[in-house]
Amino acid sequence: MADALKDQGNKAFAAKDYDKAIELFTQGIAIDPKNHCVAVNPSWSKGYARKGAALHGARRYDDAIAAYEAGLKVEDSPALRKGLKEVQDAKAHDAEDDNLGLGKMFADRNLLAKLAANPRTAKHLADPSFARQIQMIQQNPKLASQLLSGGDPRMIDVLGALMGVDMQGFSRPEGSDDLPEGYAKAEEPAAPPPAPKKAKTPPPPEPAAEDQDMDDEDAKAQKEATEAKKIGSEAYKKRDFEAAAAAFSKAWETWPKDITFLTNLAAVQFEQGDYDTAIATCEKAVEEGREMRADYKLVAKAYGRIGTSYSRKGDLESAIKFYQKSLTEHRTADVLNKLHDAEKQKADADRKAYLDPEKSAEAREQGNVSFKAGDFASAVKSYSEAIKRDPSDARGYNNRAAAYLKLVALPEALKDVNEAIKIDPVFVKAHIRKAHILFTMRDYTKALEAIQEAAVHDTDRKNANEIQQQENKIQHAIYSQRGTETQEETLERAMRDPEVAQIMNDPIMQSILEQAQGNPQALQDHMKNPMIRQKIQKLVNAGIIRTR
Known part of the structure; x- marks a missing residue:
């Protein structure tokens, strides 16, 4: 069987x-x-x-x-x-x-669409025999060089079109036509190289009379559409948007084989503030472009204008979506920058939408509960949520610093407490906590400065006992560390601090210190100046100036 x-x-x-x-x-x-x-x-x-x-x-x-x-x-x-x-x-x-490079060009799946969209090659496709030749090359690109050398001038037109030669203003890249503001004209590319000379083959038969009539009719329609586009571009430059829209609409109705007429029309609608209509027009351009296998750059332009329209409407999520689609079709710096701006704006908008002081207080209280229970990791998580909900409240940063300190994450703790002080410079609890963190890090000089700063801002002396205890603890650590230091060793250690080195190299401070050596009372007089007092205190804390 x-x-x-x-x-x-x-x-x-x-x-x-x-x-x-x-x-x-x-x-x-x-x-x-x-x-x-x-x-x-x-x-x-x-x-x-x-x-x-x-x-x-x-x-x-x-x-x-x-x-x-x-x-x-x-x-x-x-x-x-x-x-x-x-x-x-x-x-x-x-x-x-x-x-x-011939094989790659003629293997392009958009080959026929590109040729149909070019005014010089579109009319050649009306010849069935020539169209069959193109299809044969598309199926077997190795025939390209053979047919290019056959002497048919139409093949040279095809080669020029595929190499990107701008025959009559078609297939321009994103933003290169005459329409939207900020778009520059594309530079004229170089002419295609001549086809290699080889033995000529007999030319294909001339198209039939019926085909020739159809060719002329299409050529006429295309010419009318091109003229209408030119009129539309001139009207657009003069900001006569009604006339521009009418001209671009006419161009598309006359020759619905070039989606740049639609994207130009959408640009006019965008300038008129009719963003929904501009979006609909560009969506039609994409649909028609897919159907006729238009150049991916033109499809990318349509997607990009949809994204810009959504951005102007304030729909950043949709704008980002269509900018990404545009970049998938064809990557341009203009659309990429718009995508980054939209993503940044959306992130900022999302952050602002998330702000809620009441929920921040709830999260901070939950963090306090976790902290007291000894669950410091959960406390960090809750305090982080409090910060996101209200980043202007210094308490969230200060509390998270305390949790980080318990977890011995000292750099993170110091960063948070500095942020708390930046938000609220007179936040006494934050200065005390900073001193505690620096003490744990064995940076006793800066810890002493931090606790002294806390004392300055503790005007109601509610924290006086805690501040005094912390300062005594720091002073004891400093005495233990420097007890056996010579004056030279103290100076060498202190100068490793960039702030101390800057003070010591200041000519004014050098003069003050020289005066103080002969007249200690002069030092007290200079300390009446707050800036001088702060620098002298820095030197005292570093051990360079010894008070006893």
Whole structure:
């Protein structure tokens, strides 16, 4: 039964009824799956030949070569040698074309759409024979160099279009047409290199009269549309948006094969403040562009203008979505910058929308509960939520610093307490906590400065006892650290502090210190100046000036 189906399939194949042949062969395989293929019977050389031919047709040259070589190991047949030679030649030929860049250009899936959108090449597609040639090249790009050297001037137009030559202002990149503000005109690209001279082949037959009439009609419509676009651009420059919109609408109605007419119309609608209509027009441009396989740069432009319209409406989430779609189609610096701005604005808006002092107080209280229970990690989490809800409340930072201190995360604790003091410079509890953190870090000089700053701001003396206890503790640590230091050792250690070094190198402070050596009372007089007093106190704390 399987053999009978195989015979019928062979007859259908010979009659070029390939669909019928596939059906019959498939039925035969279902009945007898062991009927030869190379997986079932690795010694079947004809199977390797057919596999190699199939892979050759798919332009998988390396796989095809491997299949032929595997077959030759089974049987040294002329068919296998011939197939191997053909695929090796094809691979070499494609490599040559790739060096010229032709294979990549003609393999573009948007090839026909690009040619249809170009005024010089669109009319050539009206010739069925020429259109078939283009389709043949698209299916097998290695034919490109052969047909380019055939002497047909229309192929030169095709090459120029694919190399990006701006024939009549078509296929401009994002922002390069004459419309929106801030968009500059694209520079004229260089002319395409001449096609290599080879033996000429007979030119294709001239199009039929009926095709020529259709070509002329399309050319006329396209010319009218181009003129309407020009009028629209001039009106746009004069900010006559009604006239511009009418002209661009007419251009699209006359020649609905170029979506730049729609994106230009959307630009006008955007300037008129009709953002919803601009979005709808650009969405239509994308839909039509997909249908006609338009240049991805034009689709990217439409997506970008949708994003800008949403941004102007204040819908930043949608703006970000369409900016990302635009960049997926074609990446430009303009759209990328707009995306970054929109993301930044959205993050700021989200942060502001999250602000809630009442919920901040609730989170801070929850943090206090966790802190008292000894769950300092949970306390950090709750205090962080309090900060997000109200970053202007210094208590959240100060409390989180206390939790970090318990976790011995000293750099994080110091950073938080500094932020608390930045928000509220007279926050006594924050200055006390800073002194505690610095003491734990064994930076006794700065710890002493911090506790002295706390004393300055404790005007009601509610924290006087705590401040005094902390200062005594710090002074004792300093005395223990410096008890055996000589004056030279003290100076060397103190000068490692950049602030101390700056004070000591200040000519004014040098003069004051020289006066103080001969007249200690002069030092007391200078300390009446708050800035001088602060610097002298710094030197006292560092041990350079000794009070006893």
